[in-house]
Amino acid sequence: EALAQRLASEWQDTRADQYDLVVGADPADDRLFREHAVSGQSGVQSFFSSVFLPQGYPESVSKDYIAYQRWDTAQALCSYITGTLSTQAVFRGYGVGNQNASAAAATVTWILRDICSHLGTIVFAWAKGSDFDNNCKQWRLVADMVNDAAIFLELVTGLFPAFFLPLVCLSSLLRAIVGVAGGATRHAVTHHQARANNTADVSAKDGSQETVVNLAGLALGMLIAPIVERSGDLLWVLFAAFTVLHLFCNYRAVRALCFDTLNARRANIVIDRFLAAGAVPDPVEVAALEPLFVFDAGPAAIKLGVSVETLGGRSQVLASIRRARGHKYLLGASAGATPIVLHRTADTADTLRAWFHARLLRHAHQGLALHASHGVSLSGALDDKVHTADSNMDTMYMLFTAKAKENGWNLDVHQLGGGTWRAAWISEDAKNK
Secondary structure, X not given: XXXXXXXXXXXXXXXXXXXXXXXXXXXXXXXXXXXEEEOOXXXXXXXXXXXXXXOOOOOOEOOOHHHHHHHHHHHHHHHHHHHHHHHHHHHHHHOOOOOOOOHHHXXXXXXXXXXXXXXXXXXXXXXHHXXXXXXXXXXXXXXXXXXXXXXXXXXXXXOOHHHHHHHHHHHHHHHHHHHHHHHHHHHHHHHHHEOOOOHHHHHHHHHHHHHHHHHHHHHHHHHHHHHHHHOHHHHHHHHHHHHHHHHHHHHHHHHHOOOOOEEHHHHHHHHHHHHHHOOOOOHHHHHHHOOOOOOOOHHHHEEEOOOHHHHOOHHHHHHHHHHXXXXXXXXXXXXXXXXXXXXXXXXXXXXXHHHHHHHHHHHHHHHHHHHHHOOXXXXXXXXXXXXHHHHHHHHHHHHHHHHHHHOOOOOOOEEOOOXXXXXXXXXXXHHHO
């Protein structure tokens, strides 16, 4: 029977076979015919994709998904193997294989170890919980470095059995830090990767991938354990090798992440490039430039969400209120750190605008510092620079946001962090009424 017209094409998902729905040549024939048009993945590929990749991949995840997961999988395997090496030392310290060991003593040691872990979890989450979203990449690296340190301490217990209890408690404390920082940053990464309101699916498939890695690490651990039991030197060689590989894979995984939202460091890079050259770099370019160490103090020149007292005395506060011109933030104008006081009703857009304004002032101050270093008189120059920056602020910020959105930045949310102080003040317009 002749087939005359294709009405539609369909796929079960974007990687599956394509089928065409066609109708016959006879207008009176109401039947639809389904024809196989293009082959997609093979049955085996389709099966493993559905098991280990989020539904709708690759459209349902961020573009950096595979690059990150590849390196993250490799680092997890290395970590599991070094963890297997340390497990032997810990079990030996608990008395496994020692006829003189007491079950009661092992139980007490285990309880003390757990107490350290629980207390460490609570204290560390309290101290640093608000910073994990703001510095996700940095804390992800720190978590894995601390994990390696915890494994090292567990291995050292075999060399210093008399200090087994303090060493294993300290290791447990470090693992608590790993659990908090690693879990929080993993959630932030998952939220970034999920682009189809599918955070749960991305998280579940990440768990499946990790389970396979753990099974592979378990198999390798069973092969390695009898060998290192006979050679202590080999244990340290393997630990050193897999630790270096673990840190390298972690660095590559974190470097592969390409966030399209601004935190303090990314905002500084993007805004400074715009102020210097009039161009806004895209998220891929910024990802390659972003520093990956928590102790980097780049954003320290801006203090966001501080108390009004930080602005100085009465004259400085009144000057800041006059300069606010109805906006929901106050800026200090000193040549040092730039404080930002946020209004209690300030939202995401107000905070980002305040940060941009502060960077604009920082550039004005840096220009003055350069002139001063060449012996140029700066009498009255600071006030002129601040006035010029304030006058150009509206135009420059509108241009910046337009270019940022055009280059793929999501300005609806940010992770600029800062303090929790908020204020309310009477504007000049209100006082004159």
